[in-house]
Amino acid sequence: MTINPPLLQIDRLKTYYPIRKGIVSRTVGYVKAVDDISLNIYEGETVGLVGESGCGKSTIGRSIVRLENPFEGRILFQNKDITHSTQKELKPIRTKLQIIFQDPYSSLNPRKRINDILAEPFIAHRLVQRNEVQGKVDRLLDMVGLPRAYKNRYPHEFSGGQRQRIGIARAISFEPKLIVCDEPVSALDVSIQAQILNLLADLQKELNLTYLFIAHGIGAVKYISTRIAVMYLGKIVEIGDKEELFKLPKHPYTQILLGAYPAPDPTLRSSKRIIIQGDVPSPANPPQGCRFHTRCPYVQERCRQEEPPLTGGGHGVACHFPIN
Known part of the structure; x- marks a missing residue:
């Protein structure tokens, strides 16, 4: 091919x-x-x-x-x-x-x-x-x-x-x-x-x-x-096929964005919508490690120290602990 x-x-x-x-x-x-x-x-x-x-x-x-x-x-x-x-x-x-x-x-x-x-x-x-x-x-x-x-x-x-x-x-x-x-x-x-x-x-x-x-x-x-790339504070944190990304988001930030999207059918709206906390850090002084860790509901110590690379091939995600 x-x-x-x-x-x-x-x-x-x-x-x-x-x-x-x-x-x-x-x-x-x-x-x-x-x-x-x-x-x-x-x-x-x-x-x-x-x-x-x-x-x-x-x-x-x-x-x-x-x-x-x-x-x-x-x-x-x-x-x-x-x-x-x-x-x-x-x-x-x-x-x-x-x-x-x-x-x-x-x-x-x-x-x-x-x-x-x-x-x-x-x-x-x-x-x-x-x-x-x-x-x-x-x-x-x-x-x-x-x-x-x-x-x-x-x-x-x-x-x-x-x-x-x-x-x-x-x-x-x-x-x-x-x-x-x-x-x-x-x-x-x-x-x-x-x-x-x-x-x-x-x-x-x-x-x-x-x-x-x-x-x-x-x-x-x-x-x-046809494909969607999700960006946060100067970085692409997730990218993949539109249908797959909407069905199975892997990055917490993507999950929060999709949760804020109003579903046309009220019965499909999630009762577990995550509300993002805090403000976006300054791009002049971005946080160490994962840039989303200051607002992430799933943050762990590794996130504060080490910046995650964008990995995963066709459906890439920059997260140490991607959502299953």
Whole structure:
């Protein structure tokens, strides 16, 4: 059986932000937003990345598309190392590697009409003739379910869901291989969230897209993902197939996240829901050993001293005492 190589490889990625003090801005420490993460994403799949706010999910996405500069580690896209590529070297790659932002309004230029926003990628990359640009814009609007007559409007004239459709249209301009979806539905109403998730699923089938879907809501991640990675304080603590992870979570943090997810059938709701205690430690000074041990209901002495590696193959878990 031939296994295709990963479309994207993240190898021991670290993205740190310096903490500076004093008149001369001396570096006195680092905020470890992403700390030693490895992850492979294969063509055609959707990997969901879930965790509490501030755990480093969005930083991973922004590092992949090189909106943030990694501190250490490697990012390989289609077997090409882009970790330290210059903006000039990244320009041809940006047609294959795109991002959808969380806030659709702040990601659109308020001074430009939608027609100009969607035409800009084609003009900037010069991959189509100028007389073909308008046809491309019309096709993008059709694909995301917006009337062509809307293209002469400004971003403030649209609802949040419509603006996110415009952001998606811009991301699929060149039919990229991989799209980082950085919490694309968290700022939308629940009914609109379902529409956007269905749109992303339809576009994935039509264009053979691959997604890294970042969210803090486990429901959206479950709906769209094929694999799920659970993140806590800069680390991936569990990763596996969606169905297996929901049925048999191995990490206490994953168990707590799933317990907080409201079951549609009241009879299926667990009476033994675990309530997580305490606050997330500072990423500038993470705890020794397992990073979750300060809030874990099953903590033992080894957890306080030794950091667990992510082991387990297809269903990996970073825990000394995984749940059976």
